[in-house]
Structures are given as C-alpha cells and as structure tokens.
Amino acid sequence: MRAYILAFAFGVGLLQQQAELPDLLWAWLLVPGSVGAFLLWRCRVAIFSITAKILLALIFLGAGLFWAAAFAQWRLADALPHEWEGRDIQLAGVVAELPQANENGLRFAFDVEQVLTEGAIVPRRISLAWYNERRKYAENSVSVLPRINAGERWRITVRLKRPRGSVNPHGFDFEEWALERNIRATGYVRKADDNLRLDAMVNQPSYRVERLRQEIREHFIQALPDHAYTGVLIALAVGDQRAILGGQWQIFTRTGVNHLMSISGLHVTMVSGLIFALVYGLWRRSHRLALWLPARKAAVIAGLAAAFGYALLAGFAVPAQRTVYMLAAIALALWLGRFASATAVLAWALLIVVVLDPWAVLSPGFWLSFGAMAFIMLVTAGRIGKMHWLSGWARVQWAITLSLIPLLLAMFQQVSLVSPFANAIAVPLVSLVVVPLTLLATLPLLDFMLLPAHVVLSGCMEMLRWMSDVPQAVWSQHAPPAWAVAAGMAGIVWMLLPGGLGLGLRGGPGLATGFPARWLGAVALLPIFLVLPPKPAPGELWLTVLDVGQGLAVVARTENHALLFDTGPAFSTEADSGNRAIVPFLRGEGIRHLDAMIVTHADSDHSGGALSVLEAVPVEWLVSSLHADHPIQLAASNKRQCRAGQSWQWDGVRFDMLHPTEQSYSNPKRGTNALSCVLKITTIHGSVLLPADIEKSSEYQLIENDGNALSSTVLVAPHHGSKTSSTGEFVRQVNPRLVIFTVGYRNRFGHPREEVMERYRALGSTLLRSDNDGAVLLRFADSKVAVETLRALRRRYWQDT
Incomplete structure (x- = not known):
C-alpha cells in the first residue's frame, strides 16, 4: 500500500x-x-x-x-471578479485569524458572511489591512486604530484586488501561498463612519481557538514587556512566527535551528509523549479506571488529544500536521493491539496531508519534515543490535544534517555549517526545558514560568549568537539543478545504509559486512556543488529586469562581472526588495558578489532594498546620486557619485553613464528624479538604456547633450511610464524595439499611462509589463536579443492572467 x-x-x-x-x-x-x-x-x-x-x-x-x-x-471558482477590483464594497463578516500588527497598522484574515453592496461578488475568505489613521489633537498627531480581535463580527467597507505577487527566479510565489491558505482576495479597510463591530465573539470552535491564541500572545507581552525574546516564546506557544524579530531569525537561520522556533514535530511529539506517560502512570493506579478502560488506551487518547490541541493552538502548520497524523496512526495501532511499521505510519501521514491539503507539496516545510523523518527511519527502523543512546542520538543527528543538505541548497541555496553543534545545544534546551515551561505558562496562575523559560532561552541565544558570528557559519551557493538534487539524495541514502557488523534489515539475517562501498554516495553529492549555472560568453550581456512591484531593480551580467541597477522598494522595516527578491536571485544564480551597485536616486521605490543587499552581498563599489549622509552611502565602503561621461568596459561590454551632469548637482531646485543616474549598456548584439525616473526636462537635456547616444535596442521605460516622461522626442530618439514597464499591479499612480504606451506602439515597439509578465530575462547574444518572461516560462494554473 x-x-x-x-x-x-x-x-x-x-x-x-x-x-x-x-x-x-x-x-x-x-x-x-x-x-x-x-x-x-x-x-x-x-x-x-x-x-x-x-x-x-x-x-x-x-x-x-x-x-x-x-x-x-x-x-x-471562489474569485473576485475583475470588475469589482478597486471599488468600495461593504461587507459583514468575522475576523478569522490572529491579527498581525506592523508599523502601518494591522493585517488579518476575514471570513465574509454577507456582501452588503448590491451586485458585488466577494470570495468567502480575504486578507485585509487596516491602516493607521493620523488624527491631530491640539499640537499632537496620534494614530487612531480600533482594537481588532479574532472572532469578532464587523461591518466594514473595503477595497479589494485579486491575489497578485511578484514573479522572480528563485523567488517566493505569493499567489500559490494565498491559494493554499484560501485567501482569494486582498485589500484594505476604507475609512468610513459606518465601520462597526457587530459582535464581540462569534461562537464557533475555530474562532474560539484564534481568540485563545491572541489572548495568550497578549498575556505573554504583558508578562514580559521589555524582554528580548518574548516573541520567540510567543512563537513556541501559539506558532506566531512573525513575533520573532528579523535579527533573531537571522541567528536561527545561520545556525540551522530555525526549525525549533516554530511548532515542529519534535515539540508536538514531546508534549504528546509527556501527557501519555503522565496519564498512563496515574490511570494504572486506579483499579476502577483500569477495569473501565485499560491504562494504555486511556493514555493513547490523552496523548493524541494533547498533540492535536497543541498543533491547533499553533496554527496547524505542515510539520505539526504530519506529526499529529503520524501519532494518530500509532495511536490506532496501539488501540487495536496491532504492530504498525514506521514506514507505514509515515506513508499514511503523507496520504492524509496531501488529501486534506494538496498544496502542501509546494511547501518547503513539507519536504524538510517528511524528508527528515524518512531518513531518521532509514538509520533507526529495522536495525538489529544494541546501541548506546548517545550513539543512537548522534546517528540521528548525522542523518538529519546530511540528508537535508540537497533540499536546503535547492530551496534556499544555503546550509548552516554549524548546525550540528548548534542543534546539539538548542534541541535539548528548547524542546525539554523552554517549551514545557512556556506551555505551562499558558495555564492560569502559572505565568511565572515565563521568566525561567526566558532565562534559559537567553542563555541558549548567547551561544547561538556566538556561533552565528563565525565567519564561515553558512555555506551559500547557486541553486543546483533538479537532477543533481535527486542524485545527491540517492547518494545520501547509499551512505546511510547499514555498514557495520551486526546490522541488518528487519525480517532478514544480519549483514556481516553491511552494504559495500558506501563512500561512493559522497561522489553522487558532488554535482550539487560542482555543476555551475551557465554564464554569459565574452561580449554577451545577460540582463534580468526583476519584478519588484512599483519600483526598479535590474541585474546586468557579463562573463566575469555583475552589476545591480537600483534595488526596488521597501515594504516594511524588515521586508524589502533586497531581501525578498534581489538577494535570493543573486544567490540562486551563483552571483557571490557585485562589482557595482548603482542606486540612481533617493526615492524609496529605487533605493528601498539597498541596505539589505549591502548586508548580504559584497559590493565592490557603490555609484549613486545620494547625499553623503544618506544611510546607504554610510553603509558602503567604496562609493562614488554618478556623472555623465563616466564609462568602463567589462568582458567586451561597454557601460556609459549619460546623466546627471555636473550642473545637475549644483541646482538646488532639482528634485530627486532629475538626479537619476542614466546608464547605457552596449554590446555587439544590441544595447539597453536604463533611464530610471528621469522626466521631461532631463530627457530634453539628454537629447541636447548627445541625442545619438540614446538609440537603443531595449528601453526600460523612464519613470514607470508616467505622463511626466517619455516625451515624443525622447521616444523617437531612443527608437527601441522592446520597452519594459516596471510597475506594480493596479498601482495607485495609474502607471503606465495609456498615452505613453501609445507613443511606443506608434514606433512598432514591443511592450512588456512586470505586473503582467513578471521578471523579464534578456540575453544579448548571437547578434540578437532573446527575450523571455517568467510568468510565461514558469506558468502555473493559479497565476492570474
């Protein structure tokens, strides 16, 4: 089966x-x-x-x-019609999940019960943001936002759009994530006088659980108001991983213990086993209870109920689901008095997960959790002979560490080298001390347990921080091809097969010498590291216009060099285009450092990701029009100002800076757009012009100074297709065969303007838009420009057209 x-x-x-x-x-x-x-x-x-x-x-x-x-x-089928995007709709419904606070307000899932706007069609579950409103009282401006609790029924006016995310190589697929969580529209709550709380609590089990999670989170914050790791304890108790600060996540990732900071299968199993042992020990002491129901069966019910309750409290993520289903299979076998093999239990858990959530197979957690369990069984189940518990634990840790290398490199392009040592410290401390104390603190009158839990966690964090600071704590590389990952996994299986005297497979004789030549498995791992991604030939240019929403980020590669032109927008204090799109792309493509990073001007949609890139990737020199005291300038070690007339060559490809001029910097009335760095890249196969956010006056200045230099095969449209740019004279002077508009889906500026696009169409130019086409991949080679768009190249059925 x-x-x-x-x-x-x-x-x-x-x-x-x-x-x-x-x-x-x-x-x-x-x-x-x-x-x-x-x-x-x-x-x-x-x-x-x-x-x-x-x-x-x-x-x-x-x-x-x-x-x-x-x-x-x-x-x-439960979709928001296109005609109802961006329109005011009045709804009545329930706050369905734990609200998440950020610097701009709140975000929460909302179950729609009634659509009050006549004719409107709205999906049953949507994701909403309720932004802070600034109101001025006397001399002070204060933020006014109603208190939102899980399980409340509200009448609100919203504006919605269909789920839409950026599509980039090696990037996160928001549309798939939203589909799996049944989020069929996103939007925000409009300011309206009739936004009203209708009921304080809707009496349904799922909403009750979410309210309990919120109450526990708030209780932890009140009990430990100024403690550094309160967010980690919240994550361990209720699965709210967003409570963990970005810097702490970086430590967990670099040390390979981030699996412990969510409700992992280890935590669920530990809680279930603890309750099982407790109930079994107490139940068997009562003859009346034991005669009514055997102690083992009673303990099975209690252990499974504890596992299910903890997983439910934690949001029921894939690792927790997998563990609950496995424990359910074991519980059924114990209840019936039948033996269940470990592989059969894992298989039935797999079936239940994919039947109830077919999109779980797209989650990294699915592969990591089931992969780890499969390899644990490989090195433990069916082996004969006695082994010391410490040797067995070391074998399991070795199997997990080794087996996850191909998966981690395929999904994240990095693996922690200090992970075995960090887990040796963190697993017993977190799972056996911190988690039990934290869960006890969720009970009435036991919140004093939070303080010792925080003390132990603080000590653990100090050790993890020290390991994280080791210069070579993390191995980062390119994304290996799928066949190399498969070969590597097969090689690891071969390496972990029985190889010693007295080891054998269950049901068969012990093998005197084990499987031969297990070292050959290491050879199968080599392609993961040695098969490098393709790169441009001499004289070729590979250009990737990333999809960063309403912003700009372009990566230009020659044979031996890489340049980043602008860094996209920032989304919040901890999320920006740098860490969400640019760094994953660079890492996945095997670009270990940037020879140059150009930040064209100070506007946040072009500079928002720069600090994240500087932190993650070595940058040889920064070129920008930023002021000397700008945070990006202060973070860079080697920097220079972009000026017209600068030029250089890399591997037979020429780079020319066309703007701004010396006079542009001396004019105090010029805005940031007028200081945009304009770069032209020229190859024997074609050329591309990157004008950033220049507007009409800058375009006229470029035409006047050197109009012939503007002619280009490809143009990234200035200022995202704004009506303040792309004048008729500029468009005719550039005369591009391909024009790319970098815009956000349904952006509030209305970019690109229809009249602007019509100017390019009149010249016969092909038009692409990042909101419709995703990242645009250009290869200047073989006397032509090959063009691919990622939405077409990596088309999936859930992507909106």
Missing part, C-alpha cells in the same frame, strides 16, 4: 506543476482502469499480477492528480 500512497502523492505533486488544470471528465478513465486492474489481479498469473500492480499504481497517480485538480477548481 505504501507504493500506492507514494503514487497518489506524486500525482498531487504533478498537478501542482501544470500551467492549466485538466478537464475533470478525464477522471472517468480511472473507472475502467480500476476494473481492468481487478480482473488482472484475479487471474492469479504472475505476469498479470505484476501488470495489475503497475496499472494500480498508475490509477493511484491519476487519482492524486484529479483529486488535486478538483480541489483547485473548487477553490479557484
């Missing part, structure tokens, strides 16, 4: 890679296939039996595919 479960899960995963959903009518083919498999199996002929098993595996694969397709069609 395990093979058929794997086939079903493979079918679910196969569906998630499709650009379009299949017609569910094809699912009827599974019926005659099932009948055929049954008839072949009934023949009792060996070859027919094998054929039946193969056919049955294909049927399970198809069942998984069509099960996921049916889920997807049902969820996609």
Whole structure:
C-alpha cells in the first residue's frame, strides 16, 4: 500500500506543476482502469499480477492528480471578479485569524458572511489591512486604530484586488501561498463612519481557538514587556512566527535551528509523549479506571488529544500536521493491539496531508519534515543490535544534517555549517526545558514560568549568537539543478545504509559486512556543488529586469562581472526588495558578489532594498546620486557619485553613464528624479538604456547633450511610464524595439499611462509589463536579443492572467 500512497502523492505533486488544470471528465478513465486492474489481479498469473500492480499504481497517480485538480477548481471558482477590483464594497463578516500588527497598522484574515453592496461578488475568505489613521489633537498627531480581535463580527467597507505577487527566479510565489491558505482576495479597510463591530465573539470552535491564541500572545507581552525574546516564546506557544524579530531569525537561520522556533514535530511529539506517560502512570493506579478502560488506551487518547490541541493552538502548520497524523496512526495501532511499521505510519501521514491539503507539496516545510523523518527511519527502523543512546542520538543527528543538505541548497541555496553543534545545544534546551515551561505558562496562575523559560532561552541565544558570528557559519551557493538534487539524495541514502557488523534489515539475517562501498554516495553529492549555472560568453550581456512591484531593480551580467541597477522598494522595516527578491536571485544564480551597485536616486521605490543587499552581498563599489549622509552611502565602503561621461568596459561590454551632469548637482531646485543616474549598456548584439525616473526636462537635456547616444535596442521605460516622461522626442530618439514597464499591479499612480504606451506602439515597439509578465530575462547574444518572461516560462494554473 505504501507504493500506492507514494503514487497518489506524486500525482498531487504533478498537478501542482501544470500551467492549466485538466478537464475533470478525464477522471472517468480511472473507472475502467480500476476494473481492468481487478480482473488482472484475479487471474492469479504472475505476469498479470505484476501488470495489475503497475496499472494500480498508475490509477493511484491519476487519482492524486484529479483529486488535486478538483480541489483547485473548487477553490479557484471562489474569485473576485475583475470588475469589482478597486471599488468600495461593504461587507459583514468575522475576523478569522490572529491579527498581525506592523508599523502601518494591522493585517488579518476575514471570513465574509454577507456582501452588503448590491451586485458585488466577494470570495468567502480575504486578507485585509487596516491602516493607521493620523488624527491631530491640539499640537499632537496620534494614530487612531480600533482594537481588532479574532472572532469578532464587523461591518466594514473595503477595497479589494485579486491575489497578485511578484514573479522572480528563485523567488517566493505569493499567489500559490494565498491559494493554499484560501485567501482569494486582498485589500484594505476604507475609512468610513459606518465601520462597526457587530459582535464581540462569534461562537464557533475555530474562532474560539484564534481568540485563545491572541489572548495568550497578549498575556505573554504583558508578562514580559521589555524582554528580548518574548516573541520567540510567543512563537513556541501559539506558532506566531512573525513575533520573532528579523535579527533573531537571522541567528536561527545561520545556525540551522530555525526549525525549533516554530511548532515542529519534535515539540508536538514531546508534549504528546509527556501527557501519555503522565496519564498512563496515574490511570494504572486506579483499579476502577483500569477495569473501565485499560491504562494504555486511556493514555493513547490523552496523548493524541494533547498533540492535536497543541498543533491547533499553533496554527496547524505542515510539520505539526504530519506529526499529529503520524501519532494518530500509532495511536490506532496501539488501540487495536496491532504492530504498525514506521514506514507505514509515515506513508499514511503523507496520504492524509496531501488529501486534506494538496498544496502542501509546494511547501518547503513539507519536504524538510517528511524528508527528515524518512531518513531518521532509514538509520533507526529495522536495525538489529544494541546501541548506546548517545550513539543512537548522534546517528540521528548525522542523518538529519546530511540528508537535508540537497533540499536546503535547492530551496534556499544555503546550509548552516554549524548546525550540528548548534542543534546539539538548542534541541535539548528548547524542546525539554523552554517549551514545557512556556506551555505551562499558558495555564492560569502559572505565568511565572515565563521568566525561567526566558532565562534559559537567553542563555541558549548567547551561544547561538556566538556561533552565528563565525565567519564561515553558512555555506551559500547557486541553486543546483533538479537532477543533481535527486542524485545527491540517492547518494545520501547509499551512505546511510547499514555498514557495520551486526546490522541488518528487519525480517532478514544480519549483514556481516553491511552494504559495500558506501563512500561512493559522497561522489553522487558532488554535482550539487560542482555543476555551475551557465554564464554569459565574452561580449554577451545577460540582463534580468526583476519584478519588484512599483519600483526598479535590474541585474546586468557579463562573463566575469555583475552589476545591480537600483534595488526596488521597501515594504516594511524588515521586508524589502533586497531581501525578498534581489538577494535570493543573486544567490540562486551563483552571483557571490557585485562589482557595482548603482542606486540612481533617493526615492524609496529605487533605493528601498539597498541596505539589505549591502548586508548580504559584497559590493565592490557603490555609484549613486545620494547625499553623503544618506544611510546607504554610510553603509558602503567604496562609493562614488554618478556623472555623465563616466564609462568602463567589462568582458567586451561597454557601460556609459549619460546623466546627471555636473550642473545637475549644483541646482538646488532639482528634485530627486532629475538626479537619476542614466546608464547605457552596449554590446555587439544590441544595447539597453536604463533611464530610471528621469522626466521631461532631463530627457530634453539628454537629447541636447548627445541625442545619438540614446538609440537603443531595449528601453526600460523612464519613470514607470508616467505622463511626466517619455516625451515624443525622447521616444523617437531612443527608437527601441522592446520597452519594459516596471510597475506594480493596479498601482495607485495609474502607471503606465495609456498615452505613453501609445507613443511606443506608434514606433512598432514591443511592450512588456512586470505586473503582467513578471521578471523579464534578456540575453544579448548571437547578434540578437532573446527575450523571455517568467510568468510565461514558469506558468502555473493559479497565476492570474
């Protein structure tokens, strides 16, 4: 049965890679296939039996595919119509999840119960932001925001749009994330006098749980108001990982213990085992209770209930789900008095996860949690011979560390080298001390447990901080190809097979010498590190216009050099285009350092990610028009001002700075857009002009100074297609074959303007937009410019068109 479960899960995963959903009518083919498999199996002929098993595996694969397709069609049908995007809609509904506070206000999930605006169609679950309102009282300006609690019913006026995210190589897919969580529209609450709380609490179990999570979070904040790691304790208690500060997450990531700072399977198992042992020990002391129900069965029920309750309190993430389902399978086996193999338990847990959440296969947590459990079973289940508990623990840690290397490099392009040592310290302290004390503190009258939990956590954090500061704590590299990851995983399996005297497989004789030449598994790991991504040939230019919403970020690569032109916008104090899009792209493509970073001007949609890039990637020199006291200038070690006339060559590719002039800096009346650095890159295969946010006056100045230099094959439209730029004279002078508009979906400025696009169309230019096309990949090679867009290249059925 395990093979058929794997086939079903493979079918679910196969569906998630499709650009379009299949017609569910094809699912009827599974019926005659099932009948055929049954008839072949009934023949009792060996070859027919094998054929039946193969056919049955294909049927399970198809069942998984069509099960996921049916889920997807049902969820996609609950959509916000395009005609209702950006319009005021009045709704009544319930705050469905734990509200998340940020510097701009609150964000929360909202279950729509009633659409009060006539004719409007709204999905059942949406994500809303309620922004701070600034009101002035006397001489002070204060923020006014109503208190929002999980489980409350509200009547509010909102503006919505369909889920839309940036699409970049090696980047996060927001649209897939929203679909998995059934968030079918996003938006914000409009300021309105009739926004009103209708009920303080809606009496439904799911809302009660969310209110409890919020109350625990607030109680922890009140109990430890100024303590450094209150957010970590909140995350361990209720799964609110956003309570952990960005700097702390960096320590956890660099030391490889970030799995402990969520409600991991280890924590759930520990809580379940503790309750099991407690109930078993007490129940067996009562003869009346033991006669009514055996102590083991009572303990099974209590342990499983504790695991489910803790996982529910933590938001029921994939690792917690996997653990609960595995414990449920074990509990069922104990209840029935039957033995259940470890692999069978894991397989049934896998089936339950993908049946209830077909999009779980896209989550890194799915692969990391199931992968870790599979390798733990590989080195523990079915082995014979006694082993000291310390040796067994070391073997498990070695298996986990080794087995996750290919997955971590494939998904995150980095792996912690100090992880084995950090986990050796953090696992016992966090799982056996901090988590129990934290959970006890959630009970009435036991909140004093928070202080010792924080003290132990602080000591652990000091050790982790020291390890994190080790210069080579993290190995970072390019994203390996899929075949190299598969080969590496196979090699690790071979390395971890039994290899010593007295070890064997359950049900068979012990192997005197174990499996031979296990060291060959290390050879299979080498392609992960040695197979490098392709790079431009001499004289070629590879240009990637990243999708950063309403902003600009362009990466230009030659054979041996890399340049970043602008860094996109900042989204919050801890999230920006640098750490969300640019750094993952650079790391995934194997770009270990930047020879130059150009920040064209001070506007936040062009400079917002610069500090994150400077922190994560070595930058040889910074070129900008920023003031000397700007934080970006202060963070850079080697910097210079961009000026017209600067030029250099890399690997047969020429770079020319066309703007601003010396006089531009001396004019105090010029705004930041007028100081935008304008760069032209020229190859023998074509050229590209990057004018940032210049406007009409700067365009006229460029034409006057050297109009012939403007002619280019590709143009990234100035100022995102604003009506204050792209004058007719400038457009004709550049005469581009391809124009790229870097704009955010339904941006409030209305960029790009229709009249601007019409000027380029009149010249016969091809137009691309980052909000519609995602990142644009350009290769200047072979006397032409090859163009690909990531939304077309990596099309998935959930992406909005």
